[in-house]
Amino acid sequence: MKRIFFVLSTLSLLGLLQWGVTTLLLDGPIRQGPYYYQILILAGINIVLAVSLNLTNGIAGQFSIGHAGFFAVGAYMAASVSYYAGPAIRGLVGFLPLAGQDAAVLLLALAAAALATALAGLLVGIPSLRLRGDYLAIVTLGFGEIIRVLILNIDAVGGARGFSGIPKLSNFFWVYLLVAAVIATVGNLLRSSYGRAFIAIRENEIAAQAMGIDVTRHKVLAFVISSMFAGMAGCLFGHYTMYLHTNSFTFVKSFEIIIMIAIGGLGSIEGAVLGAVLLTVLPEAFRGFESYRMIIYSLALILIMIYRPQGILGQASVLKRLGARMAARRSAQGNVPVTAPAADGGNGG
Amino acid sequence: MALLRLQNATIRFGGLLAVKDLCFAIEEGELFGLIGPNGAGKTTVFNMITGVYSPTSGAILFDGKPIHGKAPHVIAASGIARTFQNIRLFTSMSVLENVLVSAHMRSSQGVLASVFRGPAFHREETAHREEAMRLLALFQLDKLADEAASSLPYGSQRRLEIARALATKPRLLLLDEPAAGMNPQEAADLMRLIRRIRDEFKVSILLVEHNMKVVMGVCERIQVVVHGEGIAMGAPAEIRKDAKVIEAYLGRE
Numbered sequence: 001m002k003r004i005f006f007v008l009s010t011l012s013l014l015g016l017l018q019w020g021v022t023t024l025l026l027d028g029p030i031r032q033g034p035y036y037y038q039i040l041i042l043a044g045i046n047i048v049l050a051v052s053l054n055l056t057n058g059i060a061g062q063f064s065i066g067h068a069g070f071f072a073v074g075a076y077m078a079a080s081v082s083y084y085a086g087p088a089i090r091g092l093v094g095f096l097p098l099a100g101q102d103a104a105v106l107l108l109a110l111a112a113a114a115l116a117t118a119l120a121g122l123l124v125g126i127p128s129l130r131l132r133g134d135y136l137a138i139v140t141l142g143f144g145e146i147i148r149v150l151i152l153n154i155d156a157v158g159g160a161r162g163f164s165g166i167p168k169l170s171n172f173f174w175v176y177l178l179v180a181a182v183i184a185t186v187g188n189l190l191r192s193s194y195g196r197a198f199i200a201i202r203e204n205e206i207a208a209q210a211m212g213i214d215v216t217r218h219k220v221l222a223f224v225i226s227s228m229f230a231g232m233a234g235c236l237f238g239h240y241t242m243y244l245h246t247n248s249f250t251f252v253k254s255f256e257i258i259i260m261i262a263i264g265g266l267g268s269i270e271g272a273v274l275g276a277v278l279l280t281v282l283p284e285a286f287r288g289f290e291s292y293r294m295i296i297y298s299l300a301l302i303l304i305m306i307y308r309p310q311g312i313l314g315q316a317s318v319l320k321r322l323g324a325r326m327a328a329r330r331s332a333q334g335n336v337p338v339t340a341p342a343a344d345g346g347n348g349g
Numbered sequence: 350m351a352l353l354r355l356q357n358a359t360i361r362f363g364g365l366l367a368v369k370d371l372c373f374a375i376e377e378g379e380l381f382g383l384i385g386p387n388g389a390g391k392t393t394v395f396n397m398i399t400g401v402y403s404p405t406s407g408a409i410l411f412d413g414k415p416i417h418g419k420a421p422h423v424i425a426a427s428g429i430a431r432t433f434q435n436i437r438l439f440t441s442m443s444v445l446e447n448v449l450v451s452a453h454m455r456s457s458q459g460v461l462a463s464v465f466r467g468p469a470f471h472r473e474e475t476a477h478r479e480e481a482m483r484l485l486a487l488f489q490l491d492k493l494a495d496e497a498a499s500s501l502p503y504g505s506q507r508r509l510e511i512a513r514a515l516a517t518k519p520r521l522l523l524l525d526e527p528a529a530g531m532n533p534q535e536a537a538d539l540m541r542l543i544r545r546i547r548d549e550f551k552v553s554i555l556l557v558e559h560n561m562k563v564v565m566g567v568c569e570r571i572q573v574v575v576h577g578e579g580i581a582m583g584a585p586a587e588i589r590k591d592a593k594v595i596e597a598y599l600g601r602e
Binding site for chain 2 (some may be wrong): 003184185187188192193194196197199200203204205206208209210211212214215221225295
């Protein structure tokens with residue numbers, strides 16, 4: 001009951017925000033409204049990318065540097081679905097109003113993107129995560145470049161001309177719905193026995209397997225989930241910009257996402273969110289400095305790394321403390337019989 | 350039937366014969382010691398039993414079934430748990446979380462259930478936490494449950510490692526030099542603890558230890574290994590008098 005209420009209230013809040021943002025920024029009085037709206041969307045996409053990469057790099061401790069590759073696979077896969085199969089899908093759900101048809105096309109494109117990137121994650125992950133060490137970094141770097149060059153040579157998705165004519169189906173509502181989904185997924189996993197298994201692998205692989213954890217399976221699992229969300233982010237990105245070009249998916253993009261999570265605090269979800277927002281907004285804020293922009297931006301990054309090497313938020317997890325408090329409250333209410341001290345204890349909060 | 354049996358277990362690293370034709374058997378509920386001078390191959394034997402290395406030849410039977418060549422997590426799930434000579438805790442996790450990691454392989458909640466967190470998820474999570482707290486209480490670590498594992502003093506870290514191993518619900522517990530770095534008082538406490546673990550958890554214990562007082566005091570049978578070969582085997586009193594053992598430790602007169 002509570003859960004349904006929570007989901008419904010999240011959805012209505014997002015709907016309300018969507019309405020507010022649209023009237024204020026797109027149709028409204030603010031002069032640079034559409035520009036701010038775009039920053040808002042890109043920040044949302046970057047949050048999804050950063051939080052999902054954080055599951056692999058920060059929480060499970062496996063260094064992937066090919067996130068942009070999965071972002072690209074999802075973007076192009078989803079765009080192909082809505083570009084080529086869109087009219088057919090609309091025909092199937094012709095009884096729905098136009099907005100409903102849009103949603104149906106977008107949801108199918110999202111599902112296709114998720115499926116394709118999860119599969120890609122599995123194919124890249126299984127061989128490279130069986131080995132200990134930096135193989136994943138090497139393989140994912142290669143994967144990102146291979147995907148980019150591959151797409152560049154597929155004429156059906158525009159090749160070097162870029163993929164244009166993608167319907168504009170994504171907006172604030174969908175992007176931030178995905179943001180909520182990725183935060184809920186990674187956050188809940190982190191506070192489950194899977195989260196503990198991931199962290200155990202990061203902390204000490206030998207001890208983790210001696211405690212019965214199938215190390216390879218869990219590494220691949222984390223990697224696939226994080227690839228899947230990158231793919232879905234790609235879908236919403238393409239359906240917002242209406243045009244895709246491989247230049248948006250070079251390894252520079254991968255490193256940008258890594259910097260986001262390093263700046264925010266590796267392994268912390270709030271840190272990834274903060275890092276993604278900062279790295280979206282900072283370059284825009286420095287636009288006034290013209291050619292000095294990238295220098296100031298780089299300086300800001302270097303300063304953060306010198307004075308806060310653990311990231312701005314470090315490992316501190318607000319979610320985790322919140323979870324501990326909620327568990328304590330549940331025990332106090334007597335929903336579960338508690339004989340031992342209140343499980344993870346109120347003093348965690 | 351013996352719980353664990355090594356049959357001519359041999360392991361070779363390139364030109365180095367680390368363990369050669371080692372045979373011994375541990376009975377259910379036995380306190381068994383494995384001793385030998387430095388570099389005799391004791392930890393290699395541990396790594397072989399727990400699947401870190403697989404033997405070049407020979408067999409290892411656990412409960413009558415071959416386990417050699419299996420992955421470490423499979424062997425752990427079949428009921429063999431271990432501690433490490435150089436402590437390997439999950440340092441950034443709390444004391445409680447360290448123990449909870451061992452419950453993961455018994456968890457019936459899949460990825461989706463862990464994301465959507467239904468009543469069954471919370472029931473199991475609570476049950477695992479209560480179980481872990483009871484285990485920590487036995488090791489006098491329950492008051493420290495929310496502390497970071499890395500903040501514990503050395504002796505407590507050793508106890509936490511044993512608690513974490515026991516949380517996998519093993520039938521055989523392998524302790525790799527648990528008394529290393531302990532003073533005589535702590536070592537005496539450890540001996541009591543080892544006996545208590547055997548009695549309360551009904552496990553067999555294989556102990557590698559350099560502290561002779563601990564080994565002789567606690568083990569019922571001892572296997573002596575020198576240069577990867579078993580040279581003697583028997584009760585502590587016999588081992589103490591064995592000429593070959595004395596020679597290996599003290600040299601010939």
